[in-house]
Amino acid sequence: MATGRTHRPATRSRGIPEATVARLPLYLRALTALSERSVPTVSSEELAAAAGVNSAKLRKDFSYLGSYGTRGVGYDVEYLVYQISRELGLTQDWPVVIVGIGNLGAALANYGGFASRGFRVAALIDADHALTGKPVAGIPVQHTDDLEKIIQDNGVSIGVIATPAGAAQQVCDRLVAAGVTSILNFAPTVLSVPDGVDVRKVDLSIELQILAFHEQRKAGEEAAGEAAVPAAARKQPAADQGPDGDVPAVMPA
Numbered sequence: 001m002a003t004g005r006t007h008r009p010a011t012r013s014r015g016i017p018e019a020t021v022a023r024l025p026l027y028l029r030a031l032t033a034l035s036e037r038s039v040p041t042v043s044s045e046e047l048a049a050a051a052g053v054n055s056a057k058l059r060k061d062f063s064y065l066g067s068y069g070t071r072g073v074g075y076d077v078e079y080l081v082y083q084i085s086r087e088l089g090l091t092q093d094w095p096v097v098i099v100g101i102g103n104l105g106a107a108l109a110n111y112g113g114f115a116s117r118g119f120r121v122a123a124l125i126d127a128d129h130a131l132t133g134k135p136v137a138g139i140p141v142q143h144t145d146d147l148e149k150i151i152q153d154n155g156v157s158i159g160v161i162a163t164p165a166g167a168a169q170q171v172c173d174r175l176v177a178a179g180v181t182s183i184l185n186f187a188p189t190v191l192s193v194p195d196g197v198d199v200r201k202v203d204l205s206i207e208l209q210i211l212a213f214h215e216q217r218k219a220g221e222e223a224a225g226e227a228a229v230p231a232a233a234r235k236q237p238a239a240d241q242g243p244d245g246d247v248p249a250v251m252p253a
């Protein structure tokens, strides 16, 4: 679901384009499913279909990892899982803090998928004193007064912001000053960060707006397609439609 942009140049230091990096989690998810089914090898076409990516693009992406597969055999699933995990930095544990433990922050804290992917929720932080000490997903919520100490004690470099938009920049500034260098922002606001800090923004309403755009376009294409069908070939109303039977199913253009 991760969307938005990272404040980084289009090509990363080791020469892997940002677009390739963005597809690596898709490959990893498909490969992990194969690995769980004990599938030993996979062709680029099969893996591309499972990941929803074009197979030529997949081969190009894997060439950046130095992985070319074996002709007639394909790619070794376990080795690719290891290679991509290593490239994404998932072979090490990443302590994460979540700031803003309301509806969304609590849901994120309860999401088991972080831990299984190497992201350990190290601390939950909220400005509401009424929440301090209350466990969410088994972790006691701590107060924002202690934010800097919590970041330093836990060696946190990734922060998740789930506060209201008005508080997000101030929370971001404090996280960055305390040593956080990557932020996942759920608040509907654009954050300013210094060079060297990566921000990814997740906004489900933007995703829905994009889907709405495609829906509208599909509806427009359907209407245009129907207009292009000769009148004689258009669907006629069924005879037994009752009182409205004389209304054509497809209105003349």
Ligand SMILES: NC(=O)c1ccc[n+]([C@@H]2O[C@H](COP(=O)([O-])OP(=O)(O)OC[C@H]3O[C@@H](n4cnc5c(N)ncnc54)[C@H](O)[C@@H]3O)[C@@H](O)[C@H]2O)c1
Pocket: 099, 100, 101, 102, 103, 104, 105, 125, 126, 127, 128, 144, 162, 163, 164, 165, 167, 171, 185, 186, 187, 188, 202, 203, 204, 205
């Ligand atoms: N990105 C998305 O797709 C998406 C989806 C849902 C909600 N959101 C956004 O996520 C944010 C949280 O939504 P919610 O429904 O959980 O809201 P909520 O009101 O339930 O929770 C917000 C929490 O943030 C805490 N808070 C406020 N100011 C703070 C500060 N300065 N420091 C630390 N904590 C602070 C509040 O005490 C509260 O517990 C909102 O900005 C909302 O718009 C985004």
